[in-house]
Amino acid sequence: DGGITQSPKYLFRKEGQNVTLSCEQNLNHDAMYWYRQDPGQGLRLIYYSQIVNDFQKGDIAEGYSVSREKKESFPLTVTSAQKNPTAFYLCASSIDLLAGELFFGEGSRLTVL
């Protein structure tokens, strides 16, 4: 079945540690996205990528980094520079056409201890 797989589902981190969230899609989509969701707030864009080896900062990129070495994969690293990393992280993808539908993974919940 085609879809977006995020792992791990739950992750605990000590302060000062970097962690990497995985996102893999087999939908053959060009565009991929990372969003952060906090209680009572809408989704906020962290980074997005339209093609391999290219990515753009979103609205809240500080303290995060990404790579896009393969079309299927778009990992997100939450660095120790991110001041408030506890959140629900969602990966999404779309065909890079102007009218393309957005599809989401099941999310990863990161908790900083």
Add this chain to the structure above:
Amino acid sequence: KQEVTQIPAALSVPEGENLVLNCSFTDSAIYNLQWFRQDPGKGLTSLLLIQSSQREQTSGRLNASLDKSSGRSTLYIAASQPGDSATYLCAVRPRGYNFNKFYFGSGTKLNVKP
């Protein structure tokens, strides 16, 4: 800058009732509008996608309408069921160089009581 608003933030209805969820946006220059459902602790599931040239889309008991000129979309749910309880979010895809930056509302949390 595009802003997307969903009112009310929460809604509780008895089972069987027909209901309407609202989504408004400030900039009518959009490519499409998408409605999603989110269950607690889960990702977003796409329900309906309306292109800017369309007025409505239907899927089963769901019907979504789009009025670009007034900056409004509604999601109509017929004969609601307890299984429809979830948070419903809308998102718009803007025209222009930012076409890959979707704008989301904060959602309406729906509770359908048995």
